[in-house]
Amino acid sequence: MHHSLVLDVLLLAGGATLVVSGLHDFAFRTVPNCACLALLVLGLLLRILDHHIGYSLLAGGLILALTFGFWFLGWMGGGDVKLLTAAAVFVPPLLVPTLIMGTALSGGLLALAYLVGGKFAPAPALGRPHGLLRRVLRCELWRLHRRGPLPYAAAIATGGVLATLAY
Numbered sequence: 001m002h003h004s005l006v007l008d009v010l011l012l013a014g015g016a017t018l019v020v021s022g023l024h025d026f027a028f029r030t031v032p033n034c035a036c037l038a039l040l041v042l043g044l045l046l047r048i049l050d051h052h053i054g055y056s057l058l059a060g061g062l063i064l065a066l067t068f069g070f071w072f073l074g075w076m077g078g079g080d081v082k083l084l085t086a087a088a089v090f091v092p093p094l095l096v097p098t099l100i101m102g103t104a105l106s107g108g109l110l111a112l113a114y115l116v117g118g119k120f121a122p123a124p125a126l127g128r129p130h131g132l133l134r135r136v137l138r139c140e141l142w143r144l145h146r147r148g149p150l151p152y153a154a155a156i157a158t159g160g161v162l163a164t165l166a167y
Contacts, residue, residue: 007049014042014090015164021083022157027136031079031153036086043090055093063088063096080152087156091163098166103159110155118144 021035047056064085070076084103091099
């Protein structure tokens with residue numbers, strides 16, 4: 001395999017892992033450990049290829065320390081901590097600020113959508129919904145009205161994909 005083909009495959013796999021993680025958090029409010037581990041391994045392989053493993057591990061360690069503090073204070077979920085740490089290793093060290101800014105901006109938009117949605121969304125209908133889309137919408141309406149947790153992995157995935165596209 002050609003070096004750039006390997007790079008492209010690793011980047012595509014990491015981007016897909018981020019998207020699946022975000023969608024899983026949206027649907028179930030959890031982030032699969034296997035997705036975080038896969039993203040970390042893909043990131044380590046990428047950083048070995050570009051010889052930035054030390055800087056990448058430093059960036060991941062700093063993100064882990066900071067987000068662990070957020071988790072301890074109850075500001076962030078454990079799955080989000082693991083996903084953001086893995087994403088910080090996955091993206092090149094110089095693009096970690098892009099990851100953080102993309103995550104923060106998309107997380108802010110997500111929070112705004114949930115705040116506005118909670119005020120104006122109709123109450124979830126009683127009864128058994130028919131079809132997957134109706135079930136998802138009913139669950140989200142229920143979460144909006146009960147001020148449930150945000151699917152923040154979706155924001156992390158957005159920041160990670162933006163940083164990956166900037167690669």
